[in-house]
Amino acid sequence: MDREQLKRIVEAALLAADRPLSLDRLLGLFPEPERPSRELLRALLAELAEACAGRGVELKEVASGWRYQVRRELAPWVGRLFEERPPRYSRALLETLALIAYRQPITRAEIEEVRGVAVSSHIIRTLLEREWIRVVGHKEVPGRPALYGTTRQFLDHFGLRSLGELPPLAELVDPPPEAAGALPPEEGSKAPEDGEEKRSGPGATLH
Amino acid sequence: MDREQLKRIVEAALLAADRPLSLDRLLGLFPEPERPSRELLRALLAELAEACAGRGVELKEVASGWRYQVRRELAPWVGRLFEERPPRYSRALLETLALIAYRQPITRAEIEEVRGVAVSSHIIRTLLEREWIRVVGHKEVPGRPALYGTTRQFLDHFGLRSLGELPPLAELVDPPPEAAGALPPEEGSKAPEDGEEKRSGPGATLH
Amino acid sequence: MSGGTGRPAVGAAPRQGVTGEAALGAGGPTAVPPETAAPVEPIAVVRGEPLLEPPKDLYIPPDALEVILEAFEGPLDLLLYLIRRQNLDILDIPIAEITRQYIAYIEMMRGLRLELAADYLVMAAVLAEIKSRMLLPRPAPEEGEEEDPRAELVRRLQEYERFRRAAEALDALPRMERDHFPARAEPPEAGPPPLPRATLRELLLALQEVMRRAAQRARHHVTLEPLSVRERMSEILAVLAPGRFVPFQALFRPEEGRLGAVVTFLALLELVRESLAEVVQREPFGPIYLTAPRGAPEEADGPGAA
Numbered sequence: 001m002d003r004e005q006l007k008r009i010v011e012a013a014l015l016a017a018d019r020p021l022s023l024d025r026l027l028g029l030f031p032e033p034e035r036p037s038r039e040l041l042r043a044l045l046a047e048l049a050e051a052c053a054g055r056g057v058e059l060k061e062v063a064s065g066w067r068y069q070v071r072r073e074l075a076p077w078v079g080r081l082f083e084e085r086p087p088r089y090s091r092a093l094l095e096t097l098a099l100i101a102y103r104q105p106i107t108r109a110e111i112e113e114v115r116g117v118a119v120s121s122h123i124i125r126t127l128l129e130r131e132w133i134r135v136v137g138h139k140e141v142p143g144r145p146a147l148y149g150t151t152r153q154f155l156d157h158f159g160l161r162s163l164g165e166l167p168p169l170a171e172l173v174d175p176p177p178e179a180a181g182a183l184p185p186e187e188g189s190k191a192p193e194d195g196e197e198k199r200s201g202p203g204a205t206l207h
Numbered sequence: 208m209d210r211e212q213l214k215r216i217v218e219a220a221l222l223a224a225d226r227p228l229s230l231d232r233l234l235g236l237f238p239e240p241e242r243p244s245r246e247l248l249r250a251l252l253a254e255l256a257e258a259c260a261g262r263g264v265e266l267k268e269v270a271s272g273w274r275y276q277v278r279r280e281l282a283p284w285v286g287r288l289f290e291e292r293p294p295r296y297s298r299a300l301l302e303t304l305a306l307i308a309y310r311q312p313i314t315r316a317e318i319e320e321v322r323g324v325a326v327s328s329h330i331i332r333t334l335l336e337r338e339w340i341r342v343v344g345h346k347e348v349p350g351r352p353a354l355y356g357t358t359r360q361f362l363d364h365f366g367l368r369s370l371g372e373l374p375p376l377a378e379l380v381d382p383p384p385e386a387a388g389a390l391p392p393e394e395g396s397k398a399p400e401d402g403e404e405k406r407s408g409p410g411a412t413l414h
Numbered sequence: 415m416s417g418g419t420g421r422p423a424v425g426a427a428p429r430q431g432v433t434g435e436a437a438l439g440a441g442g443p444t445a446v447p448p449e450t451a452a453p454v455e456p457i458a459v460v461r462g463e464p465l466l467e468p469p470k471d472l473y474i475p476p477d478a479l480e481v482i483l484e485a486f487e488g489p490l491d492l493l494l495y496l497i498r499r500q501n502l503d504i505l506d507i508p509i510a511e512i513t514r515q516y517i518a519y520i521e522m523m524r525g526l527r528l529e530l531a532a533d534y535l536v537m538a539a540v541l542a543e544i545k546s547r548m549l550l551p552r553p554a555p556e557e558g559e560e561e562d563p564r565a566e567l568v569r570r571l572q573e574y575e576r577f578r579r580a581a582e583a584l585d586a587l588p589r590m591e592r593d594h595f596p597a598r599a600e601p602p603e604a605g606p607p608p609l610p611r612a613t614l615r616e617l618l619l620a621l622q623e624v625m626r627r628a629a630q631r632a633r634h635h636v637t638l639e640p641l642s643v644r645e646r647m648s649e650i651l652a653v654l655a656p657g658r659f660v661p662f663q664a665l666f667r668p669e670e671g672r673l674g675a676v677v678t679f680l681a682l683l684e685l686v687r688e689s690l691a692e693v694v695q696r697e698p699f700g701p702i703y704l705t706a707p708r709g710a711p712e713e714a715d716g717p718g719a720a
Contacts, residue, residue, distance in 0.1 A: 004261065009284045012263030012277040015222070015599035016285050029284045054211065056219030057597040068597035070219040072588045077216045077236045078223050078595055086592035091487050094581035102580055114573055117488025117533045158587045159594065167583035170576045222597035264599040275599035282602035289601065296612050298620055304612075305621035311648045312690070321628045344651040347689040347707050354690070356648035365614045370645040374618060 001034045007044045014048075020065035020156060063155030063162060093123045097132065101154070102169055105136050105147035124148075132157065208241045214251045221255075227272035300330045304339060308361070308373060312343050312354035331355075339364065489537030490574040492519060497571070504571055507564055509548055513541040540567065646681035647690075650704070654691055659703035662693075 013029055014021055023042070027035055036044070045066055049059040057068045070078050079086070089097075096119055099111045111119050127133040127148075136149035150163070160166065220236055221228055230249070234242055243251070252273055256266040264275045277285050296304075303326055306318050318326050334340045334355075343356035357370065367373065486492045496515050497504055520534055547563035562568075588594055653660055666678050682704070685691035694703045 008261070008263035008278070009281055010263070012281045012599070012602075013285045013288055015264055015275065015597060016277050016601040017288055018596070018598065021288075025288075029287050054215075056215035056217070057222055060594075068222065069590070069594040070223050070597055071215070072593045074216055074219045075593050075595070078219050079592075080236050081220055081224055081228075081232075089585065091578075091581060094585050095487060095577055098577050098580040098584050101584070102577070114570075114577060115488055116490035116537070116570065116574060156590070158584070158589050160587075167580065167587070170579050219595075219597070222599065223595040225598065277599050277602040279602055285602050296616075298623070301612060301616055301620035302624040305617050306624065308617070309621060309644070311644050312651055322624050323627055343648045344654070344690055344706065354651065356651070364612070365617065367614075371642050373614075 001030075001036075003040075003044070006030075006036055006040070007048060010041070010044055011048055014059070014066055014068055017067075020062050020067040022065035025065065060159065061161055062159055063152045067156075090123075092120070093126065096123050097127060097150075097154075100127070100133050100148045101150050101163065101166060104149035105139075106149075107139050107145040107147055109145060130157075208237075208243075210247075210251070213237075213243055213247070214255060217248070217251055218255055221266070221273055221275055224274075227269050227274040229272035232272065296333075297330075299324075299327070300333060303330050304334060304357075304361075307334070307340050307355045308357050308370065311356035312346075313356075314346050314352040314354055316352060487578075489516075489534045490571060491578070492516065492534070493537070494571060494575055494578070504575075505568060507568070509541065509545050509564055513538075513545050516541055642677045643680045643684065646677050647685055650678075650681055650685060651690060651706075654704060654706040656706045659694060659705050662702035662704060665704065 009029060010026055013026060023038060026041060027038070030036065045059065045061075052058045052068075056071060056074055058071055060067055060069050095115055096111055099114055100106055103110070103114075108119055108124065124133075128135075130153075131151055132154040133148045134151050135146045137147045138144040139147050155162065216236060217233055220233060230245060233248060234245070237243065252266065252268075259265045259275075263281055264277055267274060267276055299322075302322055303318055306321055307313055310317070310321075315326055315331065331340075335342075337360075338358055339361040340355045341358050342353040344354045345351040346354050362369065486495070493512065493516060494504075496502075496512055496519070497507060502508065502512070517538055520538055523534075544563045544567060590596065650665055653665075665682065666675050682691065682693075686693055689707060691704050692707055694705055
């Protein structure tokens with residue numbers, strides 16, 4: 001199969017799908033003899049992305065694969081197509097989501113400890129229903145509280161390929177020397193450095 | 208607004224919309240001062256259509272407006288996207304079907320009475336079209352409502368030889384607290400042996 | 415680091431207004447002794463709420479009133495607001511001053527009958543405790559191990575602020591449905607779309623759910639005949655048609671044995687009871703026929719009626 005035909009099929013599939021398509025999913029469209037190599041597929045995707053220059057849409061890679069999306073600068077016009085305004089999220093919800101994203105796996109009590117205030121069940125339910133977070137396990141302490149983590153859909157929704165692409169957390173300003181020595185280790189949470197690097201893969205840092 | 212920007216917006220809107228867009232709808236995206244004339248919009252659409260040459264999608268005018276669509280000749284590949292992921296039925300539909308299976312012959316009003324909510328015509332139509340249910344008679348009450356029953360196709364789909372292989376209702380209606388886990392694990396599995404015996408006795412089949 | 419720099423130890427000698435007001439630039443009256451910052455009386459009613467005069471030495475920008483009313487995400491948020499408003503060093507908080515302001519805000523919020531989460535009061539207690547510890551003579555810093563009473567609070571404030579900013583950064587990320595929209599083209603029409611499938615398990619769970627709901631409503635008791643009877647009723651109905659008389663015997667299948675006969679008979683009784691079938695006998699001891707009542711569908715002779 002010639003390169004142009006492969007490219008046409010990949011473009012058409014990405015536009016026909018209602019969610020991002022992974023490399024594997026794209027390769028699966030081609031029966032064995034005509035299946036392109038992963039390298040070729042990647043090259044085709046890069047060419048398709050370039051071909052979007054100057055157009056109204058762009059080809060973007062997110063956590064679960066590739067998708068065509070309307071360019072951000074056109075949102076003011078294209079948004080008029082939809083009657084519903086995009087939802088605005090409260091600070092409480094965004095802070096809760098941020099804690100789950102950067103500190104996962106994390107319990108509700110741990111979120112409350114950082115925020116200094118109770119987290120409403122409504123917020124947790126909203127995040128679960130949006131499928132931005134999920135229960136990834138239970139903490140082995142009394143009551144076995146749920147541990148929350150973020151999902152692929154969360155990354156997809158925010159246009160991220162991995163947690164490593166989250167905006168870096170602000171640096172902690174060094175506390176006064178006498179206080180520094182006295183800082184208690186963060187209870188409940190694992191050592192931030194290790195954990196975060198494990199999550200985001202080589203080369204990616206969250207700080 | 209320059210011509211290229213107009214074109215970008217039109218392309219993006221057509222790709223973002225989930226149905227064809229009419230000229231009027233497209234014009235409505237632009238507030239008054241920047242709104243293009245109909246002639247200009249037509250010209251832009253023609254240019255966008257031309258720009259599809261050699262690509263995987265084409266811009267087509269259909270009855271209700273313009274839409275991008277996957278080229279027909281790519282269907283053999285792109286169609287595979289949808290083979291792998293059959294859609295699922297809603298809970299409302301499954302509940303309706305379950306009631307018809309266990310309580311046949313049953314009218315729509317009777318289904319609604321048990322479910323406590325209205326049964327949409329769409330659901331009944333879907334089940335009839337799927338040939339999982341059929342009208343087996345009419346109840347002799349005012350309005351002579353249709354009585355529904357299940358079909359052979361229904362049994363085939365669920366891997367049953369007869370309705371007698373459905374798990375006995377007693378287990379379902381009055382489940383012991385842990386009964387949820389005791390449900391048959393997968394489709395096509397038969398009712399537990401003892402259930403059958405209770406109903407029809409050893410060796411007895413009704414078909 | 416900033417800890418050891420020019421600022422005198424806070425708390426040892428509370429000097430009201432020094433850092434706070436200078437940064438605030440509130441021109442108003444000063445020198446209210448810290449301990450008398452509250453209580454205050456309502457001076458006006460705004461949107462149905464009594465408005466209190468803010469403490470004299472506490473500048474509340476008009477637009478901040480809304481902020482106070484609605485947008486604090488808890489005590490840490492409020493504390494950060496107080497600190498940042500006055501460009502104070504978070505690592506060297508003038509604890510007495512901040513405590514006083516914090517409590518003044520709390521009093522005001524209570525005065526406005528805002529429902530205060532208990533967390534706010536806990537923080538007030540924490541602040542008071544730190545303040546009292548700061549007043550104690552501090553041992554000579556020989557080891558460098560000595561703990562600043564504010565250290566834990568500073569840590570929490572910093573930690574919270576990091577995530578407050580992270581939330582803002584998250585919100586600023588371009589996201590779907592607000593900044594981007596998925597681009598889709600009409601899929602090709604390659605034959606009929608695949609029909610959804612359902613599993614027996616799904617079906618049973620659905621039934622269980624609907625029965626559970628019905629039981630909760632409890633208005634009627636859902637009685638469920640044995641399945642085989644209901645099924646046989648469907649089958650018999652399918653053979654019946656108005657004007658068509660089906661011999662009673664024809665409805666029975668010898669190969670089903672006694673049990674089958676019982677099921678068929680029960681089905682017939684139920685059909686008759688529900689007026690879905692009529693029993694016809696033309697003469698005493700003559701053959702019994704079944705037929706559908708007048709007006710019943712005539713095409714009921716479906717493939718399912720085996």
